[in-house]
Amino acid sequence: MTGQPLLRLENVRWQYEDSAKHALSDINLSLYPGEVVGIVGPSAAGKTTLLLALGGLVPRNYSGQFSGERRVTGELGIVFQDPETQFIGLTVEEEIAFSLENSGQADEEIEQRIGEVLKLVGLEGFALRSPFELSGGEKQRVAIASALAHQPRILLLDEPTSELDPKGAREVFQLLSQLKREQEITIVVSSHATEELAQFCDRILLLADGRIELDLPVRPFFGKVEELEKHGILVPDVIQLYLQMCRTGVITANKYGVPLHVDELAEWYREARISGRRDET
């Protein structure tokens, strides 16, 4: 990545009060404009804590021992796992307005902004609905709309799809892809859904025991199969199948690395079969 980082954590260590060990150790991390960064790791690895530290909520809103430095330029938005626990408005419009009223903007401006962000997340016409009666995917999109209302340069999301059904999860990942393309927002998202992350992220971090064990562009990241399996991370089936095909000589290893989705592997496989037949004749 080129240019100046938008956000930097340098040598960050953090220990929650009443905890015997560090939740984060030796964290060095820079986020650049427009990149999409995934965070994977087993339960209790510190994924949520890392997002809180990126957002500045750790140490600001928690008691504990913090050392290291955080530098940030530009607005941040944060979306948590279960949006429902954060909803306070009776309507979708109110929900988004609450997040803006604290920023001291004029009513007209707020109204215009609400219209814009609802359009952005594909929820036009939802302004007067109750956030509580929406589907899981729609609720999460309202939470994302509230975060976007502040026009953040960085959006942090903590397991935004873990409580959603497949349709809701697809809606959220499609929205994030669209934001990446159209808004040039830097997105950081933690998730166990490695199949989706492989298709969507530019770069992925593996967090284990509060440390960043891997920080790589997406293809080299998923090439580290042994390391991922050691930490209990699901390596997507498409990648495992590709490696088996390489081992048995069905296809030759691709110079760019592992495939990131089904269609990619299917294309490589068809090409290998065609050139295989050509060799025979």
Add this chain to the structure above:
Amino acid sequence: MSSLIRFENVSFGYEADKQVLKDVSLNVDRGELIAIIGGNGSGKTTLAKHCNGLYKPTSGTVTVKGRDTREQSVAELSRTVTYCYQNPDHQIFQSTIFEEVAFGPKNLGLPQTEIEQRVTEALAAVGLEQMRSAEPYFSSKGTRQKIAVASILAMKPEAIVLDEPTTGLDYRGVRDIMALLRKLHQAGHTIIVVTHDMKLVAEYALRVLVMHQGRLLCDGTPQEVFARQEVLMKAQVEAPAVYRFGVAAGWSEPVPLTLEQAKVRVTEERMLHETRSS
């Protein structure tokens, strides 16, 4: 195999125009391992809750071992079929893991030695025997899910119905729970799982019930269900990645559903290729 749970023309709903279940008929034999899939509001949880009388049909009948669920209490039915909530915290309320798992057997009025033995067995089955004195609430979500399953095992029901038991777990947690369910199935229990995870359906289920708008849209093997694109669309799910690859690659039927099956196909293809070339 013999019938354990039977639905006959079951409908459920408080208002005629808002039926959550519509004319569902099906039979569950002893020893089956079934996945229930479907989108939000498809009726899959409602269907699951009819299996042990948590919900009773507004028309039609559900029978468990030949007896109408309307004629029995949930407590009675739970000895045969137990329901495990989606959120383990909905059923965890005791101060130690041992007490939590002992709660059900105590309510059955069993003698203390029997309770002790059942709890020990159930905790061993889920791999939590070392944690019997720990407080259930302070453990990880995966552990709380295992506690919920252990509480059910201690009741020794013939059938266990689980509503999204792997939601929110990391991959190790998912694998542990599914390995446990497979072990229970092999030990003779009937298992019914509501899930959104098609990879799990492909790897573990022997039969799939697809719900759509309160109706049983499709009832078949994973192989049959994943081959029906229009059914998957209505259920708002995608076939597992391996299956979609097989279709895109033009593999012949039956298209592999799991990574293991696909690896076998790759090896076979390689051997065929070598035979032809030599």
